Amino acid sequence: MAVRSSLRRKVVLPVTVIRNDGEERQLAHTLDITVNSARLAGLHMRVEPGDVIDVQRGAVRAKFQVFWVGATGTPLAGQIGTQCIMAGKNIWGIALPPDEPDNLEEPEQFRSSELLVRSIREDERRVQSRVECNGSAVFQAPGLKQPMYAPIADISDGGVHLRTATVLPLNTTVSLRMTIDGFPVEMQGIVRSSDPVIGMGVSFLRTSPEQHQKLALALRGLQQKAQPKRNARETGLVVASIALAG
Numbered sequence: 001m002a003v004r005s006s007l008r009r010k011v012v013l014p015v016t017v018i019r020n021d022g023e024e025r026q027l028a029h030t031l032d033i034t035v036n037s038a039r040l041a042g043l044h045m046r047v048e049p050g051d052v053i054d055v056q057r058g059a060v061r062a063k064f065q066v067f068w069v070g071a072t073g074t075p076l077a078g079q080i081g082t083q084c085i086m087a088g089k090n091i092w093g094i095a096l097p098p099d100e101p102d103n104l105e106e107p108e109q110f111r112s113s114e115l116l117v118r119s120i121r122e123d124e125r126r127v128q129s130r131v132e133c134n135g136s137a138v139f140q141a142p143g144l145k146q147p148m149y150a151p152i153a154d155i156s157d158g159g160v161h162l163r164t165a166t167v168l169p170l171n172t173t174v175s176l177r178m179t180i181d182g183f184p185v186e187m188q189g190i191v192r193s194s195d196p197v198i199g200m201g202v203s204f205l206r207t208s209p210e211q212h213q214k215l216a217l218a219l220r221g222l223q224q225k226a227q228p229k230r231n232a233r234e235t236g237l238v239v240a241s242i243a244l245a246g
Contacts, residue, residue, distance in 0.1 A: 008032040008039070009096060017043060018054035018061075035096055036084040038064070043078050050206050052173070052188075055082065055091065062089040063173065065190065065205070085171045085190055086142075130154040130161070131222040135180040137162055139202075141172050150199070155180065157212075157219060159189065159203040167194040174202060180218035181225075186211055 013030045017040065028042045038055070047053060051066045065085050070076030084091075135152040137160065150164035160178070168174065172191045177184070186207075193201035204215075 008034055008037075011092075011094070013057060013092060013094070015040065016056040017045065018056060019045060019047070019051075030092075031079070033092060033096075035090050035092075037082060039079060039081050041079045043080055047080060048206065052085065052205055053082070055084075057091045058093055060091040060093065062086045062091050083171075085173055087169050087171055130156045131219060133160075133180060133222055135178055135218075137176050137178040139174045139176050141168055141174045144168075147177075152178065152180070153199060155219065155222070157204070157215060159192065159201060160187075161199060161201050163199045165196045165199075167191075167196050167200045170194055173205075176202065180215070181221040183214055183218035183221070185214045185218060187215065 010032045011030055013033070015028055015030060015038075017026050017028050018024065024045055026043065026045050028040050031039045031041050033039075040055070047066050047069060049066055049069055052063055053066060054061055055064050063085050064082040066080050066082055068081040070079040131154060133152045133155045135155070137150050137152055138147045139150060139162070140147045148164065148166050150162035150166075153161040153163045155161070155178075160176070168191050170191055170193075174189050174191060176187045176189055178187065179185075188205045188207050189202035190205060191200060192203045
């Protein structure tokens with residue numbers, strides 16, 4: 001059984017879900033909410049785990065990331081789990097009781113013989129193999145007066161670690177212009193770790209197929225360059241082991 005830091009309150013509120021810079025709009029409603037998250041239902045537009053959508057309640061609007069999507073043909077079809085990625089933003093317009101731990105089970109645990117939801121989790125975002133990188137990035141975020149520069153420590157197709165003392169709050173959305181092994185790549189991301197000593201970890205959000213293809217090409221080049229070094233290290237370890245054994 002999962003324990004959330006905030007108790008979800010069962011509240012049905014009409015909302016508008018907006019995608020693709022306003023090109024797609026649809027009325028939906030909440031099933032339960034916290035100050036900065038919600039389970040939405042009545043959704044017919046296509047969304048995927050990891051997507052960023054706009055949720056509007058009355059005149060107030062904020063960006064939310066989709067964390068799970070109910071599978072078609074199951075009791076959770078048309079439902080999504082979302083979390084606001086704009087720090088301190090509360091769009092609901094109602095008073096919520098003080099936070100308390102939530103012991104409700106996650107939707108992923110309501111599974112029978114068929115998969116009810118597709119979701120993203122921190123461990124799923126980190127399974128991609130990270131590659132050391134001598135590239136650089138320029139990042140911009142709401143509240144920054146000008147873009148900031150940072151060297152890239154390592155990167156995968158799921159995210160990047162930036163060596164920078166100028167860090168942003170967790171869950172801040174950022175725009176990245178990176179140079180990776182000579183490839184220019186632009187990605188949107190969200191801050192997942194933030195420490196002025198070790199830098200900032202950013203998870204990539206969904207973007208255009210063209211940019212993902214560029215990222216894949218850059219990563220392939222980095223992996224090919226890293227392989228001879230890895231082989232040399234492994235050979236050195238074997239030689240050293242033989243020498244010690246002799």
